[in-house]
Every structure is written in C-alpha cells, then in structure tokens.
Amino acid sequence: MVERVSARPSAVARGVLLPLALAQFICSFAGSNMNVMINDMAEDLNTTVQGIQVAITLFLLVMAAFMIPGGKLTDRYGRKRCLNVGLLVYAVGALISAAAPGLGVLIIGNSILEGIGTALLIPPVYILATMLFTGTTSRARAFGAINAAAGIGAATGPLIGGLIATAISWRAAFIFQALVIGLIVLLSRRSLEDPLPADPTRHFxxxxxxxxxxxxxxxxxxxxxxxxxxxxxxxxxxxxxxxxxxxxxxxxxxxxxxxxxLLSTKLFRNRTSNLGLVTQNAQWLMLMGTSFVVAAYLQVSRGYNAIETGVIFTAATVGVLLASLAAQRLAQRRAQRTLIVTGFAVTIVGIVLLIALVRVSQSAWALAPGLFVLGLGIGIMLTPSVNVVQSAFPEAQQGEISGLSRSVSNLGSSLGTAIAGTVLVAGLAATPGRNYALALVVLVVVGLVGLVAGARLPANRPAAPEPEPAPAD
Structure with missing residues (x-):
C-alpha cells in the first residue's frame, strides 16, 4: 500500500521528495551549465559559439517537443517505469557527451538523448508529487521543493559547471550529471512506489x-x-x-x-490554467535567455573564463535560494496571483539593472545586482505558477497537464536561448554592447507579457494551513 502524504512532512515524505527534487535539479542544471563553457567547448570541438548555442537550444527543444508524449506514456507504462527509463537514457546521453569528439556527437548525446531522457523522467516527477502529496499544504510544499530545485539547478549550473570545467574539464560536467543520475536511481528504488497501476490498454x-x-x-x-x-x-x-x-x-x-x-482540447478550456501556462513559459524564457546572453557576453566579449563567469552567476543563485526559503511563508500569506505578478515585476527590474549597470562599469561584478534581483524574482514566482496549473485539474488528467506544463516551460527555455541568443550572436563580434542590450530588451518585453497574464489570474486567497494529524495511540 503506497502511503500518501497529506500533512506536515515526515521522514517518509522527505524520502519520497528527495529523488524527485534531485531529478528536476539535474535537468535544470543541464540546461544552463554549458553556458559558461562556450569558449572551451567551441575550441575543443572545433566549432563556433553559434554551434554550442544550437546544441543548448536543441537540448531544451527536444525536452519541450517530447514532454507531452512523455506525460501520456506514464499512464500506459506507469510513472515509476517511465522515470527509470528516462534516467537510463539520460545517463547514456551524458556519457556520450563526455566523450564527444565533435559537435555532431555532442548533439546526439546531449541534445537528443539527454533531451529525450528528460522528457521521459520529468512528467513522472510532477505526477508523483501530485498523487503522493494529497493535501493542499503538503502538495504546495512538495511543488515548492521541486521548483526550488529547478530554479537552483538553473541558477547554480553556471557556477558548478564553471568550477568543474576549470578544475578538470568541461567533459567532467557530463560525468557529474551521470553520477547524480546514479544517485537518483538508488534513492528512488528505496523510497518511490507508483500510487496507481499502469494501464497497458491506454491508447497512445x-x-x-x-x-x-x-x-x-x-x-x-x-x-x-x-x-x-x-x-x-x-x-x-x-x-x-x-x-x-x-x-x-x-x-x-x-x-x-x-x-x-495525445492532448485533450479540454486542457485549453480552463482560463486559469491557460494564464498559468503563459507565465511558466515567460519565466523560463527570461531565466534561460538571460543566462545565455550574460554568459556568452562575458566570455566572448570580455574574455572571462568558465570559473570567472560561473562565479558571477552566484548572485542569481543566492536570489533564487532566498526566495525558495521564503516560498512556504509567502504562499500562506499571499495569493498566488500576487506572488506571480510580484515575481515578474522584480525580474524585469533585475534585467533592467543588467542593461544599465554594464554601461557604468567594465567590471563583471557590475552585473551582480541585476542577477541577484533576477534570481529573487524568478524564485518568487516559479512555485505558484506550477501550482496554479497542476491544481486546476483532477488526478485523472495529471498525466496530460503535467506533460503540457513541462513542455510549455521547456519551450520557454529553448525560445529564450534561441531568441535572445540569436539577437546577441548576430552582432557579438562587431557590436557586442548594443546586441547585449537589445537581447535583454527582448526579454523585458517577454516579462511584461508574463506580468499581464499573471495579473489576469483569479485573486484567490491563500489556503489555510491544514490541521496536524492526531498522534497515534
């Protein structure tokens, strides 16, 4: 019998949540850690900055393209089985990427295999969290932990990737990913069970x-x-x-x-969910777009190495961490709409600071205030956006909405790297300062769209805390 969690987290709840959060962490880490290794990888693989941009974007795109099918497969083959297959495919892709002799093999390992692996393993993470944490407060805590892991993974990717690339090699960053996948497999074997049996008769x-x-x-x-x-x-x-x-x-x-x-049109008839999906797409577009633009600008235009670039991104990591630590208190005191709108406003301020302060000083540390504020804003709004979407549908539709939700978020990530990255790379050699500012202005416009969508969400009051369960006799 699978134990479901409806109240304060216990040791069992934490044991269930840890592998789910780690899975989301490593996938988000993979989407941003390559940003600080652009020069090293381009030189080693005999390619260009644009070639590495293509590899990063394709990884995020493959995730987005196959996330909806990945969510549907969980109903047919089971959530835990899809999670395990995804972990295996991801690990194989990471090892191939570590040994890649050229850009083509890197794209096969990183962009395709790791992307497909992520598309298989991420929907089960959110479906299992929804099914295993049944209470409003406990589910909010679970989503808070998983989305904090997503934000931290994306924010620490440049720092950890820079440390590994400088101390060892960029190839070791992929070995690190494979090792974390191995740890997730061990943890999930001991703690995770599928709350519902698979239905092999489900049509795909x-x-x-x-x-x-x-x-x-x-x-x-x-x-x-x-x-x-x-x-x-x-x-x-x-x-x-x-x-x-x-x-x-x-x-x-x-x-x-x-x-x-593959996808029911009923999913698009829920106004709240639709607006939540827009905010999710905009959040990840802004985060990944900014990460690529700032990292590429520092390395190509200012000559910073991987570790120097990664250290600068510590400011964003601190911002995400602080917001994540306060997420539970904020969710209890403020409506989800308020948190989402505030998050977008703060993130836009962060990007404006990135544009303004880079003109004031040639020091890379001039970017730290903007990155910190951006991380704070992203951390504030990640969890409520996911909760708005997932909670809008019953358990029977969690496979579909989880796949759609993750697909929209990852599409935002790939669009961020593609759109902002293309604006930057197009004139990086001739007019780096102008193209850097223009790329970030594009992201500000995206932020304004997200802010408007968030403001149109229903102004639901925060749910009251759930009562503590009576102690066992």
Whole structure:
C-alpha cells in the first residue's frame, strides 16, 4: 500500500521528495551549465559559439517537443517505469557527451538523448508529487521543493559547471550529471512506489506526437536560422505553424470520433490554467535567455573564463535560494496571483539593472545586482505558477497537464536561448554592447507579457494551513 502524504512532512515524505527534487535539479542544471563553457567547448570541438548555442537550444527543444508524449506514456507504462527509463537514457546521453569528439556527437548525446531522457523522467516527477502529496499544504510544499530545485539547478549550473570545467574539464560536467543520475536511481528504488497501476490498454497517439514534435522543432529551428538566412527562417516558421495547426485539427477529429488524442482540447478550456501556462513559459524564457546572453557576453566579449563567469552567476543563485526559503511563508500569506505578478515585476527590474549597470562599469561584478534581483524574482514566482496549473485539474488528467506544463516551460527555455541568443550572436563580434542590450530588451518585453497574464489570474486567497494529524495511540 503506497502511503500518501497529506500533512506536515515526515521522514517518509522527505524520502519520497528527495529523488524527485534531485531529478528536476539535474535537468535544470543541464540546461544552463554549458553556458559558461562556450569558449572551451567551441575550441575543443572545433566549432563556433553559434554551434554550442544550437546544441543548448536543441537540448531544451527536444525536452519541450517530447514532454507531452512523455506525460501520456506514464499512464500506459506507469510513472515509476517511465522515470527509470528516462534516467537510463539520460545517463547514456551524458556519457556520450563526455566523450564527444565533435559537435555532431555532442548533439546526439546531449541534445537528443539527454533531451529525450528528460522528457521521459520529468512528467513522472510532477505526477508523483501530485498523487503522493494529497493535501493542499503538503502538495504546495512538495511543488515548492521541486521548483526550488529547478530554479537552483538553473541558477547554480553556471557556477558548478564553471568550477568543474576549470578544475578538470568541461567533459567532467557530463560525468557529474551521470553520477547524480546514479544517485537518483538508488534513492528512488528505496523510497518511490507508483500510487496507481499502469494501464497497458491506454491508447497512445503516435501521429499526434510526431506532428506536435515536428511543429515545435521547425519553429525553434526557424528562429535559430534568422541571422543566417531570413528567407529560410521564415519558411521554417511557417512550416512549424502549419504542422501545429495540423496537430490541433487531428486532435479535434479524434475527439469527435471518440478516440483518445495525445492532448485533450479540454486542457485549453480552463482560463486559469491557460494564464498559468503563459507565465511558466515567460519565466523560463527570461531565466534561460538571460543566462545565455550574460554568459556568452562575458566570455566572448570580455574574455572571462568558465570559473570567472560561473562565479558571477552566484548572485542569481543566492536570489533564487532566498526566495525558495521564503516560498512556504509567502504562499500562506499571499495569493498566488500576487506572488506571480510580484515575481515578474522584480525580474524585469533585475534585467533592467543588467542593461544599465554594464554601461557604468567594465567590471563583471557590475552585473551582480541585476542577477541577484533576477534570481529573487524568478524564485518568487516559479512555485505558484506550477501550482496554479497542476491544481486546476483532477488526478485523472495529471498525466496530460503535467506533460503540457513541462513542455510549455521547456519551450520557454529553448525560445529564450534561441531568441535572445540569436539577437546577441548576430552582432557579438562587431557590436557586442548594443546586441547585449537589445537581447535583454527582448526579454523585458517577454516579462511584461508574463506580468499581464499573471495579473489576469483569479485573486484567490491563500489556503489555510491544514490541521496536524492526531498522534497515534
């Protein structure tokens, strides 16, 4: 019998939560740690800054493209089995990346295998958290811990990656990922059980999975191609939109025929969830876009090495940590809408500081205040955004909404690196200062869109704390 947690965290709850949080941490870490190793990797693999940008963006894109199918597979094959398969695929990809002789093999290991592994293992993390932590407060704590791990992973990726790359090699950063995956496997074997049996009879929409993945890949590839071939970029974008339209038309046709599509259109009829998805996409677009832009600017334009670049990002890590430590108290005292709107406002202020202070001083430490404020803002709003979306649907739809939620977040991450990175790289050699500022201005606009979406969420009051369970006789 699987124990579900509905009150204050116990040793059992912490044992369940630790491997889930670690899984989210390492996937977020993988999305940002390469940013500080751009020069080292480009030189070692005989490629360019743009080549490494493509590898990073494709990793985030593969996650986004296959996250919805990954969420659906959990119903058919079981949440824990999908988690384990995802961990295995991820570890193999990390080891291949560590031994990559060139950009092509790195893309196979990191962008494709690690991306697919992440798409398989992340939906079970959120589904298991939703199912195992049934009370409002305990579920908020669980999401708080997992999303804190996501924010910390993304924020500490540059620092840890820089330390490893400088002390050993950039290749050792992938070995580190494989070791953490091994630890997660050991921890999950002892503590995690699937609360519901798998249903092998559940239909899996292969055609829908292909259409949605191709559509997303074409759109992001079109953005990446913008600085080289505008006509090709436009063609890819149009093709991507057409594939996504084809996907939604096929979904409606399958629903009318009584078949189970990859994604139910009912998920898009919930206004609260839709607004929450917009905020999730904008948050990760801003975080990953800023991380890539600042890291690339410091290394390519100012000549900083991996460790120097990583140390600067400590400011963002501290901001995320402080916000995460206060997350539970904030959730009990403030409405989720208030936290999300405040988070976007603070994050925008952080990006504006990154634009303004870099002009005041040539020291990289001039970026620290902006990164700290940005980390604080991201940390404030990550958990309430996820909670808004996940809590809008019953357990029966958690597989679908978890996959959609993670797909939207990772699409934001890939778009952040693709859009802001493309604006920066397009003129990094000739006009680095101007393109740096322009890339960050694009992210400010995204932040304003997220702020407006957050302001339109319902102003629900924070839930009252749950009563403590009576002591056992």
């Amino acid at each position: 929409d292969v055609g829908g999975a292909v259409l949605s993945a191709v559509g997303l890949i074409l759109i992001v590839t079109g953005i990446l191609a913008a600085d080289n071939n505008l006509l090709l970029s436009l063609g890819l974008l149009v093709a991507g939109v057409l594939f996504l339209v084809w996907f939604f038309v096929s979904v409606r046709a399958k629903e009318r025929a009584g078949k189970e599509p």
